[in-house]
Amino acid sequence: MLLSGIKKKALRLAEGLELVDFGFALPYTWVLIEGPEGKALGVAMTLPEEVQRYRNSIDEPSLEAFIERADSLNVIERTLGIAAVNAVSQYHLDVSNLPDVDVVELVEGFDRVAVIGNMPPVVRALREKGIETLVFERNPKLWDRDTYSDALEYVLLPKAEAVIASGSALVNGTLEMILDRAKNAELIVLTGPSAQIHPELVKGTGITHLAAMKVVNLERALLGLKLGSFRGFEEGNRKYVVRV
Structure with missing residues (x-):
């Protein structure tokens, strides 16, 4: 399974890193970690419509315990797991030389584009281009x-x-099916805050680009998360695009 493979690779990247803080919250679940090079923050979109009467099986929170649940059938555990995978990914990912390209620019030249997860600004821009x-x-x-x-x-x-898929497809467990059914697509972009995953973790899956956000102002982003603010979190970020 896709998520099982991702978690195995992420556990290797997590060696030497420690869990600092975390929160299962709206709009994003978040995990803060620290290592010799400093701190890193990973997020995953919280999907309240997916949450049922789950009991979290984690008695002692740790970075490894969260990552181990990245492929859990329990959506709370899975969301924390993806946020932890993203935190580890961001710790190791240098985006200083990566371009900030609008995701719509990546699919120019294609006649039929699928958008997974309704993203009105992206959809509007695509249709204005006649796609x-x-x-x-x-x-x-x-x-x-x-x-x-x-x-x-x-x-x-x-x-x-071409396909533009919200990183939430990682959280709701549909990404593997999407990649399987989109095999005819020449370009598949995973986008949004939940797409902070390291490109090495999804190499060979069919994903061609990651269009995500790197936290550059940790205090501002954390305050936004704790206050449940989309804008407050995103103001502390820098967008980037990386080819897988």
Whole structure:
């Protein structure tokens, strides 16, 4: 399984790093770690519509314990696990020389693009360029007239020439299916704060680019997370794109 492979690689990257703090919260679950080179913050989108009456099996929180749950069927454990994987990834990832390219620019030249997770600014920009855009969303609250249920990804993704997938696909466990059904796509971008994963962890999966955010102002980003603020968190970040 994709997540099982990711966690094994992430556990090796986690050697010598320690858990500092964490929070299962809205809008993002977050994990703060520290190593000889300093601190790093990883996040994962919290999906309240996925949460049921789960009991967290982690009695003693640690970085390794969180990463071990990255492929858990318990969405709370999985969300903490992905945030921990992202924290480790960010610790090892130098983005200083990586470009800040709008994700829409990456798919220019393609006629049919699938967007996994309704991202209105991205969708609007694609359609303004005359690109046929197939939008899929699991949460009915985020549907509009031109949004498909994610149940139709299985049928329609093989027709996509390029795919822009929210990093939340890591959190809800659908990324493996998306990659399998999008095998005809020449370009697959994982985007958003939840896509902070290190490119080495997804090499060979079919993902071609990661368009994510690096925390550059740790205090500001942490305060935003603790206050439940999208904007407060993102103001402490720098966007980047990296080829896998």
